[in-house]
Amino acid sequence: MATIQDVARDAGVSTATVSRVFSAPELVLEPTRLKVMEAVNRLGYEPNFAAKSLRTLRTEKILVTVPDISNPFFSQVIRGVEEAALAAGYSVLLGDTRHEEAREEQYAAMFRRKEADGLIFLGHRLPDVLADMVAAKGARTPIVNGCEFRPGLAVSSAHIDNERAAAEVMEHLYDLGHTRVGVVTGPLASPISSDRLAGVLAAAQRRGRASALRMAIGDFSIESGVRQTGELLDEPGRPTAVFCFSDEMAMGALEAIRQRGLRCPQDVSLVGFDDIRFAQYLHPQLTTVSQPTEQIGHEVVRLLLDILADRASALQNVTLPHRLVVRASTAPPPA
Amino acid sequence: MATIQDVARDAGVSTATVSRVFSAPELVLEPTRLKVMEAVNRLGYEPNFAAKSLRTLRTEKILVTVPDISNPFFSQVIRGVEEAALAAGYSVLLGDTRHEEAREEQYAAMFRRKEADGLIFLGHRLPDVLADMVAAKGARTPIVNGCEFRPGLAVSSAHIDNERAAAEVMEHLYDLGHTRVGVVTGPLASPISSDRLAGVLAAAQRRGRASALRMAIGDFSIESGVRQTGELLDEPGRPTAVFCFSDEMAMGALEAIRQRGLRCPQDVSLVGFDDIRFAQYLHPQLTTVSQPTEQIGHEVVRLLLDILADRASALQNVTLPHRLVVRASTAPPPA
DNA sequence: CGCTCCGATGTAATCGAAATCATCGATAAC
C-alpha cells in the first residue's frame, strides 16, 4: 500500500502538501491539488489509519457494548447508533457482552487503550476502571448510557420513562377490569426492571390491587417467559392478565398460555414491552409499550458527540417518549 | 494517560524492557518484570493502540459487514463471529450496510485504510476496490464471505447448501401430498435466493410439478411476506402450501393466511427458512430449515484467521450442515 | 524602491510503541 511519501514523491510535492490536500484543501492551489489527486489515484493511496490516529489521538470510532446483540430490541437501537455515528463520520465498534462482566471489562480495557473515542453502553453495569474515569473527569468523560438510566452512574443517558410506561400498562389492564395481574420482570439488578416494577407497584397501590399482584422474575428470554408465566398460571387464583417486561418473554407467555389450553385474550390478557418488529405479527397481535429504539440510538450518539466536541458541560439525562400500543392481546377478563 | 516512557522512567528501566514485559515476558528477569508491573499498575498504563498498530501494521480487528443487523438471522451469525473473534484476541468492527452499495463502499474504504486486519461480508456484493484486491492478491486476501457463496467472487466462504435445502423443503411438501406450491423468494441477485430457487425448480421438475409452481419475489422482510403471500393466495388455483425463503417472510405469510380466513396448516401449509429463535414460538410452530448460524460465524472467522496467519494457500468454500425442522405449520393438503 | 506581509509550500519534530542492534557482565570453554 502506498504511503504519503510515495504520493509526495510521485506528485513532486512535500508530504505536508499531500496531507493538506485531504485535511485543508483550501490552503493548497488548485493545480497542486490536482497534481496530488492524480498521484493519489494512480497509486491507490489511502491514508494509514493508525498513523493518523497516533498523531491526532483520535480514532473516529465509537465503542458500543450491548448485553445481547441477538435481541431485536438492542439490534434496533444499534441500528440507530450506527446510522447517527456514520452520519457524523464515526464508525461503530461492537461489543456483545452477553451479560457477562468479564466481557464488559475486556471492552472497558479496549476503551482505555484508546481504541475508540467514546463509549456507549446499553447494559446497566459500568466496569470499575471506567467508573473511576467518570469520577475523575466528570461530565466530559466520553461515556454515555442508553436505555438503563441510573442516577448513581453519573453519565449522560437516553431512555424512556420506564416507571411511567409500566404504570400505564397496569392502568390499561385495570381499566379493562382485571384485578388479578401477574408480572414477569427481568433481573432486578437492572434499572430497566426495577423502574418498571416500581411503576407496576405504584399503579397497583393506587388501585388498591397490590395484594392481588403476582410476580415472577425472568431474564428477558423467550424461555424464561414460558417458564415464569407458566408458574403464574399454575398458581391458585390464576391471574387474568400477564405483563411481561419484554416482548420476547411475552412470546414465551403466549406459548405457556396455549400449552394450558387457555386462549389469549379471552382467558388471559397479555402485555409485552419494547414493541419489537415481530410484536404486531404475533397471534394475537401483541399489546405492548413501544420504545423509540432508533431514536434512542440517535440520541446517545448526539450526547456522545457533544462531549467529544466539548459542547457538553453538564450531564444530560434525556427521556424519550414511549407509547402504549393496544392491540389484540388485551381484553376484559372472562366473566 | 501514561505512556510507555512514563512507565520506563517510573520503573527505572528502558522502554524496550517495558515493551518486552508485555510482548515477550520470558525474556525479562522476574524482579525486573515485577518492578515494571508495579509501575504499570501505579500509573494505570495501557499500551496505546494506535502506536502499537502503526508499528506492527496490525489492528487485531475484524470488520464485519451485514446487510441488516436487525435481522435475527444475521445477528446470530454475528454473535458467532464475535465470539470466535474475541477468543482469538480480535475484536469486531460492525458495519450495517442496509443493503446499500454506498455503505458497502464506505466500509470497503475503511478496510483499505487498514482499520481492520480482515473483512467478513455477509452480503452478496463485494465492492470493486476489494474485488481488485482479491484479483491481485488471490487467496491470501483477508476477505471472507459468510452465507452467500458465489464461485465468481473468488473468496473463501462458509455457508449451507441452499440448493439442496430448498429441494428438501419441496420434497417434504410433495411427500405430504401438495401439488400446487407457492414460493416467495428473496431478491434474485443474491445467491442465497437464486440457489434456493434452483433447488425448488429441480425438485419440482423431478416430481413433474414444475407447471403447478407459483412464484413471487420478496425482499426477506415481514411486510413483503404479507404482500407476496397474499398475492399467491389470491390467484385462482390457490396453492395449498407456501415456501418462504426466510422465517420473517413466513411470519408475514401467516398474517396473510389469517387475513383471508384461512388456517395454517389445515388450509395452507407454510415453510420458512433460517430457523430464527422465534420460529418455534409462532403459532403454529414453523416448519423451517435450520442453519447453523453461530457455527457459520465461527467458521468464517476460522477461515479468516487462517489467511491472516498465512496458513491458507487455496480458497476454501465450506458447506455446513443444514436441517429441515418439521414442526406444526406443514400438514397434508385439504381433501 | 525598499520593506512588510501574506499565501503557498517545504522542513522537520512529533505521536507511542515495537524491534533491531548494541552493550555489558557473567559464565563456560580451552
Add this chain to the structure above:
DNA sequence: GTTATCGATGATTTCGATTACATCGGAGCG
C-alpha cells in the same frame, strides 16, 4: 587467563501521518 557465548537490558530507529515553524516569492504600501 583469555576469549567466545549468552542472557538481560539499553539506545536508537522505525512505522506513516499531522502540524508547528521556516522559507520563499510576489503583491501592496508608503
